[in-house]
Amino acid sequence: MKTRAVHPRSLAGIAIAATAAVALSGCVQSANASSAGDDASNGTTNLTVFISGDTNVQALWDGSLIPAFEKAHPNVHVSTSIDLHGQHDAQTQANLTTAVKADKTVAYDLVDAGWVSTVGKAGLLSTVSASAIPNLKNVPEATKRQGGDAAIPYRASSVLLAYDTKKVTDPPKTLDDLLAWIKQHPGEFAYNSPASGGSGGAFVMTVLAKYLSGSEQASMQTSYDKSLESKWDEGFQTLKDLGPSMYQKGVYPNGNDQVLQLLGSGQIAMAPVWSDQFITAQKAGTIGKDVAFTQISDPSFTGSASFLGIPKTEPEAKKQAAEELADFVLSSKGQQLVASAVSGYPVVPLDSLPKSVAQQFADADPSTLRLGFQSQFAADMNAAWDAKVPQ
The missing domain is CATH 3.40.190.10 (Periplasmic binding protein-like II)
Known part of the structure; x- marks a missing residue:
């Protein structure tokens, strides 16, 4: 599906x-x-x-x-x-x-x-x-x-990498590690479509940022120059290539909550999540204590x-x-x-x-939070993801 x-x-x-x-x-x-x-x-x-x-x-x-x-x-x-x-x-x-x-x-x-x-x-x-x-x-x-x-x-608050400790004993520490883990464990990772929630949006932004220079990332955080979006092509290709390794070979949940539900029910082993939503869900018992979180680097998720x-x-x-x-x-x-x-x-x-x-x-x-894209860039990113990634 x-x-x-x-x-x-x-x-x-x-x-x-x-x-x-x-x-x-x-x-x-x-x-x-x-x-x-x-x-x-x-x-x-x-x-x-x-x-x-x-x-x-x-x-x-x-x-x-x-x-x-x-x-x-x-x-x-x-x-x-x-x-x-x-x-x-x-x-x-x-x-x-x-x-x-x-x-x-x-x-x-x-x-x-x-x-x-x-x-x-x-x-x-x-x-x-x-x-x-x-x-x-x-x-x-x-x-x-x-x-x-x-x-x-x-x-x-920031987006963090949540993982089921019963399935994952050594979680990825960098974005490259995470991308490799996703391909090595097909069906065990999910992120929501970026327009439907910030946790999925942060994952997409982070993959795009992998291929941007420091100055390009800074420009996209604080100003708007649509011509810079040509720098996204490699990142979107990476996201498209991940499709077959996603949950159910290309299903993208609709919203942050659906991702948490997949984690809580054990249907996936790993996902990007908002820190406050994850902690609240764990307090409420909808996410078990066997699920932990960490932050990746090079680059980190946004917050x-x-x-x-x-x-x-x-x-x-x-x-x-x-x-x-x-x-x-x-x-x-x-x-x-x-x-x-x-x-x-x-x-x-x-x-x-x-x-x-x-x-x-x-x-x-909170002192190491990496800012996301400026709002117009974010809107363009969401539209481009819709057009380029799901198959």
Whole structure:
């Protein structure tokens, strides 16, 4: 059986665009209105964390980070607002741009979104430093550089190589080792189609990167020059040649979860997986303890940090409270909560955390994350894979 993943297109795009402005119309407001939420009579500062993401991230804030922070800071009240799955990301960023240009505040005080780095580098967020956020000094410089000087790294994840220890006693250590192992063990490896999930996308990017120079990889991570895509031909040929050695001779699962299900049921012995999804699945018992993970090299799989940001027009008093909240998230306690709630691995040195947490993430170093392709390159890569790889 040979399958090509189906990538559904939303038929509601026009409706979303039409309603986005209405849904987010309250995000831009005057400076006076923004501070009106504070209760001057009892010295309470009210903060809103804006989340663009999934419900698990909101649960991290509402169920873990905020209660712990408020207990230590009784004069600060924190709530959350979520744009589920980032449906209105473009409109949110446009509203933020409009607000900053007009020197207006927005209806949130701290942002947790995949676009924090982008808007930070565009000058829409306040720059951050260890003088205002002391625990920022504990974050590796390489991790901080990923987001720029206005982004606060607070958790990370990467794609790792998961393997069944009952079948694999000496897992591959490099990409070349992995490619050789796949051909030597036909049917025991799977990756999802890249457009259906980031773990498969990371595998494809990593194979393509094998044939790119360092400067070409750097260009594809930070800018867009379509002419560079001619350098992908050798990598796509390698991926096509792997087809007969894939699970069921060319079946590509649809999504990260299907790959985990194949691993958990013992139908395959090895696959690329997201670190946080794998650890969560193992905690839930859907992946057995006999399945372990490691990272390859030359090159490694891709990964990235998740960032927080403070809007540039934030009033000073609320900015200081938002910085205190970010500093708490980077504390040992905050990083333990992140690790426990969403299996995000810490961005501070593991030796500063309890041994149980350090052991859990010993093979996942956020300071060595290799960034993936810039979004336009990634979209082109997905389309090219669809056209060139499945047979």
